Each structure stands twice: as structure tokens, then as C-alpha cells.
Amino acid sequence: MRSAPAAGLLPLLLGLRLLLGGGAAAQYSSDLCNWKGRKQSDRFYWMMVVAVSGLTHESHKKDVEQVYLRCSEGSIEWMYPTGALIVNLRPNTSPASYKHLTVCIKPFKDSAGANIYLEKTGELKLLVRDGDRSPGKVYCFGYDQGGLFIEATPQQDISRKITGFQYELMSKGMASDLHTVSAPCRPCSDTEVLLAVCTSDFVIRGSIQDVTNEAEEQESIIHVGVNKLYRQKSKVFQLTGESGNWRGQIKTPLECGVKPGDGDFLFTGRMHFGEARLGCAPRFKDFQRMYKEAKDKGLNPCEIGPD
Numbered sequence: 001m002r003s004a005p006a007a008g009l010l011p012l013l014l015g016l017r018l019l020l021g022g023g024a025a026a027q028y029s030s031d032l033c034n035w036k037g038r039k040q041s042d043r044f045y046w047m048m049v050v051a052v053s054g055l056t057h058e059s060h061k062k063d064v065e066q067v068y069l070r071c072s073e074g075s076i077e078w079m080y081p082t083g084a085l086i087v088n089l090r091p092n093t094s095p096a097s098y099k100h101l102t103v104c105i106k107p108f109k110d111s112a113g114a115n116i117y118l119e120k121t122g123e124l125k126l127l128v129r130d131g132d133r134s135p136g137k138v139y140c141f142g143y144d145q146g147g148l149f150i151e152a153t154p155q156q157d158i159s160r161k162i163t164g165f166q167y168e169l170m171s172k173g174m175a176s177d178l179h180t181v182s183a184p185c186r187p188c189s190d191t192e193v194l195l196a197v198c199t200s201d202f203v204i205r206g207s208i209q210d211v212t213n214e215a216e217e218q219e220s221i222i223h224v225g226v227n228k229l230y231r232q233k234s235k236v237f238q239l240t241g242e243s244g245n246w247r248g249q250i251k252t253p254l255e256c257g258v259k260p261g262d263g264d265f266l267f268t269g270r271m272h273f274g275e276a277r278l279g280c281a282p283r284f285k286d287f288q289r290m291y292k293e294a295k296d297k298g299l300n301p302c303e304i305g306p307d
């Protein structure tokens with residue numbers, strides 16, 4: 001049984017509470033896309049309680065804070081997590097389209113101090129357990145499956161704990177391309193290649209200069225030399241050095257076993273959490289063949305100069 005604070009200390013504690021604003025006021029910075037915050041005043045107050053009364057941090061009441069974000073991508077960074085945080089993602093689209101959206105989150109490498117749940121009508125489903133060390137792992141769920149409920153785990157020392165993750169909202173079709181394809185290393189069909197040329201975030205003709213394997217993250221980084229840039233959504237491929245050559249990096253699962261080799265490829269793919277992810281990548285001569293065949297039959301879904 002914990003003992004109550006000595007009578008002489010109660011005025012001190014009450015005075016501290018009044019000095020700090022009389023509530024669990026949070027300190028945070030926020031815009032429509034990102035939120036970074038902490039309950040500093042409440043934390044300081046309870047540290048003082050611990051110092052004078054012998055209470056442990058687990059005695060903190062379960063404060064719940066609401067966060068509202070309206071972008072299709074951004075980040076959450078919760079410093080010194082205590083209580084709980086409800087993250088409400090409200091993209092600037094028609095509510096009728098919400099059912100067609102998928103939410104993906106990617107925890108920061110050193111994220112710790114809280115469990116992340118899916119919450120719907122009061123029921124919680126564990127999504128990311130505190131302490132789960134799966135570098136680079138992405139968790140996706142349908143927007144209509146629930147919202148994000150983040151609950152701090154009991155800690156003796158929260159001063160170095162930060163729970164954080166990036167989030168993205170995308171169409172269910174795009175999310176399926178990135179995460180739920182049963183054979184991510186399977187070569188694309190002619191039809192898939194032609195559609196990828198029209199719909200991908202980047203389309204380039206280039207060669208594989210080098211491949212770096214990241215065993216911990218189970219990914220390979222393809223270092224690409226660009227011969228022709230057809231399209232890019234973000235500035236992943238840029239001019240480098242005095243030579244004026246275009247270069248960039250594309251990520252793909254390690255299991256695909258990509259290796260450096262001769263010849264040009266048509267690289268297509270999507271941007272995901274600020275990184276270029278490989279989609280279809282046929283040899284360029286094969287793309288020229290399939291593009292010509294489709295064009296001759298009037299079946300190519302979009303125009304692109306194949307030379």
C-alpha cells in the first residue's frame with residue numbers, strides 16, 4: 001500500500017499544480033500534416049509528486065488527447081508518452097471516398113514507450129507492440145477498419161522514450177501493389193508493364209550501377225544510372241557531380257536477389273514514405289517490343305517515347 005503524502009507537503013503539491021496551469025496541459029507543435037508533442041507540465045508535476053511522496057510513474061492517471069490531421073501523409077512524434085493519444089486522420093476528400101482508402105504507418109527506428117492499436121467502436125486490436133524491432137516494417141489497414149489509438153506502456157523512466165511513426169493514406173489499389181502482392185519478385189506481364197508506364201510515380205530508362213543489400217531491413221537498394229527520365233513525382237533522380245549524369249536509388253525486397261548487370265532497363269515504381277519503391281522493371285529492349293505491339297494494335301493505354 002502506498003502511503004499518502006505527508007500533510008505538510010500537500011500545500012506544496014497544490015501550489016505546484018496551480019503554478020503549472022491546473023491541468024494536464026500538453027505542449028506540442030502541429031500543422032495539418034504532422035504532430036509533435038509532450039505533456040511536459042503534467043510530467044513535471046508528477047515527477048515532483050514522485051520525489052516527495054515515493055509514488056511511481058505508473059500511478060499517473062490515463063489522460064487521453066485527441067489529434068486531428070488532414071493530409072494524405074505526415075508524421076506523429078509523441079515525446080515522453082503518458083496516458084493515451086487518439087489520432088484522427090481526416091483527409092480533404094469526400095467522406096464517401098474514405099471506404100476506398102488504406103492507411104499505412106511506418107514506425108520510427110527507435111520508436112518506444114507505447115503500443116499502437118486499431119480502435120473501432122471501443123474495441124482495440126493491437127497493431128504495433130511496444131519494443132517490436134522490425135526495421136522498415138510497414139503496417140497497413142483499411143480506413144474503415146478503425147482509427148489509431150496509442151497507449152503509453154508502464155515505464156519507470158519516460159525521459160528518453162519517443163513514440164513516432166510516418167503515415168500515408170492511399171487508394172486500396174495502390175496499397176495492394178506495394179504490400180499485399182503474393183509474389184513481389186514476379187516479372188510483370190506485358191499489360192502490367194504498359195499500365196505501370198502510365199500510372200507510376202517514376203518512369204526511367206537506366207542501368208544498374210550497384211546494389212546494396214540491407215540484411216536488417218530485408219531490402220536491397222538499387223543504385224541507378226539514368227539514361228532518360230520520362231517522369232518522376234519527387235526529385236529522387238538528380239544530376240550529380242561535374243559529369244552531369246542523372247542518378248538515384250530504388251528499393252526492393254532483398255528476396256528478389258537483384259544484382260548489377262549489363263544493359264538498360266525500364267524502371268517504374270511508386271514513392272512510399274519518401275522512398276522510391278520498384279514496380280515493373282523489364283529490360284528496355286523487351287519494353288520496346290511490347291510497346292510497339294500494343295501501339296500497332298491501338299491498345300497502348302498511354303503515349304510515351306520508347307526510344
